[in-house]
Amino acid sequence: MRPSRTEKGAQGRLLGRRWWGGIRPLRWRWAVLAVVALGVVLGLGAYGAIRYRLGIDLQAHSCLESSRVFLIDTFAGPEEVIQGDLVAFRAQGLGVPAFEGRLFVKHAAGVPGDWVTVTLAETAINGMPMAQGLALAPALKRDPAGLLRHERVPVEHFWMLGETCGGPQVKDSFSQKLS
Structure with missing residues (x-):
């Protein structure tokens, strides 16, 4: 069918x-x-x-030759910083109004407890030379003699060291509290 x-x-x-x-x-x-x-x-x-945040160095002559773009981890705290790390921070209490609150990326040259010695000739951390001279003193209109010191880096502070755009061997440094 x-x-x-x-x-x-x-x-x-x-x-x-x-x-x-x-x-x-x-x-x-x-x-x-x-x-x-x-x-x-x-x-x-x-x-x-x-x-994360992106930090971009917009200067004509980059001070940190290694990079112009930085990936900034905002969750990393001061307890995670070790000597030599690149650290992003907002400047506080540097005595230069133009720098107050601005974002910087510098090397953590000295960690809490390290001894810092600043002379006219060099900046040394625990007796090891880290930078020559006081390159930024004239540009910041600061008396170099007022920057001389021999002190221990306080708790929660770091001694920051950055390359000055004036040349590869010229560096600037200062103490900064990271929070």
């Missing part, structure tokens, strides 16, 4: 229902997967935006 036309049509519709029935759940699953993936990407992006 041959099936009638209505039976063929019924079979065709039944196959169509099976085909669409299989696609609809797949579309729904892909939509859920896409929403979850978007949530993960946005969540990681928000975390990254809160934790």
Whole structure:
């Protein structure tokens, strides 16, 4: 016996229902997967935006020759800083109004407990020469004799050392509390 036309049509519709029935759940699953993936990407992006900042050196002559763009981890605290690390901080109490509150990136040359000796000829940390002269004293209109010292770096402070744009061997330094 041959099936009638209505039976063929019924079979065709039944196959169509099976085909669409299989696609609809797949579309729904892909939509859920896409929403979850978007949530993960946005969540990681928000975390990254809160934790990290980009620091860009816009000077004509970069003072830190190693880089012009810095990824700054805002969650890292002072307890994680070791001697020689590059540290980003906002200047406080330097006695130079133009620097107050500005973002700096410098090397942590001295950590709490280190001895710093500043003379007209050099700056030394624990007796090891780290910088020559007082390059920024004239530019900052400061008397070099007022910068001379022999002191221990206080708790929660670091002795910051940066290269001055005047040349690769010329460096500037100062004590800074990191919070």
